[in-house]
Amino acid sequence: MLIGAELSGVNLAGADLSLANLRRAQLKHATLEGAYLYKVDLRSANLDRTNFREAYLYQASMNGVSLRYSDLTGAGLNEAVLRGSQLQYAILTGANLFQINLIAAKLYKAQLDFTDL
Numbered sequence: 858m859l860i861g862a863e864l865s866g867v868n869l870a871g872a873d874l875s876l877a878n879l880r881r882a883q884l885k886h887a888t889l890e891g892a893y894l895y896k897v898d899l900r901s902a903n904l905d906r907t908n909f910r911e912a913y914l915y916q917a918s919m920n921g922v923s924l925r926y927s928d929l930t931g932a933g934l935n936e937a938v939l940r941g942s943q944l945q946y947a948i949l950t951g952a953n954l955f956q957i958n959l960i961a962a963k964l965y966k967a968q969l970d971f972t973d974l
Contacts, residue, residue: 860878860881861881861882862882862883863884864883865884867885869888870890870908872889872960874888874893874897875885875893875894876897876966877894878916880900880902881902882899882903883902883952884903884907884969885904885906886907886914887907889907889908892912892926893935894912894914895917896915896916897914897918899918901921902919904923905925905927908928909932911932912933913933913961914933914937916936918938919938919939919969920942922944924939924943924944924945925945927947929947930949931951931952932949932953933952933953934941934954934957936956936957937958938942938957939957939958939959940963941963942959944963944967945963946964946967947968949965949969950968950969950970950971951973953972953974
C-alpha cells in the first residue's frame with residue numbers, strides 16, 4: 858500500500874500500477890506517461906502538474922484529486938470517477954472520457970479539444 862506516499866517528481870512512465878492504493882499520495886510533477894493504472898485508488902491525491910499523457914486510467918477512483926495544470930493528453934479515463942476533483946488548466950486533449958463521472962468537478966480553463974465524451 859502507498860497510502861499518503863510522497864512521490865512528487867518520480868518517473869513512473871510505463872509502470873503498471875493496476876489496483877494500487879495511492880489514496881492521499883503526493884505525486885506533484887510526477888511522470889506517469891503511458892502508465893497502466895487500471896482501477897487505481899487515487900482519492901484525494903495531489904497530482905498537480907503531473908504528466909499522464911497516454912496513461913490508462915480505466916475505472917480509476919479519483920474523487921477529490923487535484924489535477925491542476927496536469928497533462929492528460931490522449932489518456933484513457935473510461936468509467937473513471939473524478940467527483941469533486943480539481944481540473945483547472947488541465948490538458949485533456951484527445952482523452953477518452955466515456956462514462957466518466959465529473960459531478961462537482963472544477964474544469965475552469967481545462968483544454969478539452971478532440972476529447973471523446
